[in-house]
Amino acid sequence: MTTLIAFESSADETSVAVVKDGKKVLSNAVATQINSHQRFGGIVPEVASRHHLEWITKTLDIALADANVTPGDLDGVAVTYGPGLVGSLLVGLMGAKTFAMAHDLPLIPVNHLAGHIAAANFNRPIEYPALALMVSGGHTELVLMEKENSFQILGETYDDAAGESYDKVGRLMKLNYPAGKAIDELAQKGQVTINFPQAMAHEAGYDFSFSGLKSAVINQVHNAEQRGEEIDQADLAASFQAAVIKALVDRTRRALTDFPVKSLVLAGGVAANSGLRLALTDLIEEFPETTFIPVPKQYTGDNAAMIGAAGYFNYKDKVFAGLDLNTHPGLDFPLYEEEK
Numbered sequence: 123m124t125t126l127i128a129f130e131s132s133a134d135e136t137s138v139a140v141v142k143d144g145k146k147v148l149s150n151a152v153a154t155q156i157n158s159h160q161r162f163g164g165i166v167p168e169v170a171s172r173h174h175l176e177w178i179t180k181t182l183d184i185a186l187a188d189a190n191v192t193p194g195d196l197d198g199v200a201v202t203y204g205p206g207l208v209g210s211l212l213v214g215l216m217g218a219k220t221f222a223m224a225h226d227l228p229l230i231p232v233n234h235l236a237g238h239i240a241a242a243n244f245n246r247p248i249e250y251p252a253l254a255l256m257v258s259g260g261h262t263e264l265v266l267m268e269k270e271n272s273f274q275i276l277g278e279t280y281d282d283a284a285g286e287s288y289d290k291v292g293r294l295m296k297l298n299y300p301a302g303k304a305i306d307e308l309a310q311k312g313q314v315t316i317n318f319p320q321a322m323a324h325e326a327g328y329d330f331s332f333s334g335l336k337s338a339v340i341n342q343v344h345n346a347e348q349r350g351e352e353i354d355q356a357d358l359a360a361s362f363q364a365a366v367i368k369a370l371v372d373r374t375r376r377a378l379t380d381f382p383v384k385s386l387v388l389a390g391g392v393a394a395n396s397g398l399r400l401a402l403t404d405l406i407e408e409f410p411e412t413t414f415i416p417v418p419k420q421y422t423g424d425n426a427a428m429i430g431a432a433g434y435f436n437y438k439d440k441v442f443a444g445l446d447l448n449t450h451p452g453l454d455f456p457l458y459e460e461e462k
Contacts, residue, residue, distance in 0.1 A: 124197045124437055127185065127221065128430035129178075131214030132206025132234045133260075135423065136177040138217075140189035140196075141430025145243045149188035150427040153177040171209035178217045185426070193225040200230040200433025202237065203443075204453030205260070211449040219445050230433045231443040233453055234424075235261060236273060238389040240431035241421040248415060249384035255374050257398070258390035259285035259300070262370075264328045264377050266458060271435040273455040276377055277328025284366055285392045287332040291339050291362055295355060306395050309363040312356030316342060318365040320372070328373050335365050367401045374402065378409050388416040391423050 123143060130137040139150040153173070186192070201218035204211060222229040239254045253276075254265040262279040282290070285302060292301020318338050321331035339362050346353045378386065386409075388402055399416055406414040421428055436442075 126198050126200050126430045126433050127196050128200040128426040129214040129218040130202045130426040130429045131174045131210050132202045136174045136181050137426035138181040138185040139426035139430050144431045144434025147427045149185045151181040151184035174213035198228045198230050198437050200232050200429050202234045202429050203231045204450030208449050208451045228442045230436045232429045232432045236432040237428035241417040241428035242387040242415045244418050245415050251383045252385035253383045254387040256390045257284045257392035262330050274458040275455050276458050279330040281333035287336045290336050305359045308356045308359035312360035314361050314364045315357045316361035320369050328377050367398050371401050386412050386414050393417050394419045394422040
């Protein structure tokens with residue numbers, strides 16, 4: 123049995139969790155900052171850092187109490203060191219270093235993206251080789267995992283991430299930040315009445331592009347305003363979401379065809395999207411040898427439980443860091459076979 127405490131503070135969620143064997147969550151304390159950032163329409167790094175300083179020790183105390191463990195029950199300290207906002211990352215990293223040093227525990231560096239993917243193990247164990255569709259506000263990637271704790275990017279977005287596009291379209295629609303959930307809910311009430319373009323649809327490879335879609339939505343709304351026409355918000359949301367999902371599903375289908383795998387993981391904040399989950403559930407019927415493993419919705423956003431899940435694999439592989447560990451804001455996985 124391996125019990126880890128994990129720290130996550132890469133963006134605007136302060137979180138500490140206790141996870142056993144990378145798959146059982148004993149506690150997951152999360153302090154959200156959404157209300158503080160909504161008025162700005164996005165994360166303000168300085169504001170985020172200050173909130174992390176306020177909440178890091180509070181979430182630590184809550185996580186230990188909820189898990190009913192003491193430092194003596196722990197085997198290591200996992201922490202996000204990238205990617206993310208440098209000021210936010212520093213707060214969690216310093217908290218983890220201090221805890222590890224005070225209690226003579228090994229420090230385990232964790233890639234935030236690996237954490238998102240590892241959270242699928244809270245649903246069911248990932249079987250390898252596996253493919254992960256990682257969709258969030260900062261990343262949209264198809265990641266090949268030939269074995270446990272091995273990650274290579276097959277394709278990624280050239281511009282906006284899918285989640286970023288949701289937020290930008292949400293601002294256009296005057297929806298509160300973050301807009302992903304609101305657009306998803308509106309889409310369920312509307313019809314696809316606008317055929318928005320899918321960038322790179324006929325190009326080879328597994329890469330994505332969403333900036334053109336975002337621009338097409340903006341043009342559609344502005345043109346309607348100039349003509350004095352009113353666009354149904356639900357239909358606009360449904361049309362936009364259908365275009366995003368089609369791009370994600372088409373590229374995923376291509377990757378599953380070219381790289382037969384045992385598991386397809388859906389991870390990242392946009393993994394909570396009901397339309398995307400349904401579309402991938404339908405897609406996987408074309409690949410009977412592959413099991414679809416979406417991350418449970420309560421762990422799709424940023425949280426420390428997922429860092430504990432990924433930290434467990436690093437612990438097994440003896441991937442430890444010294445107290446000189448620094449943040450890596452631009453951290454990412456390597457490209458597949460370094461072909462790009």
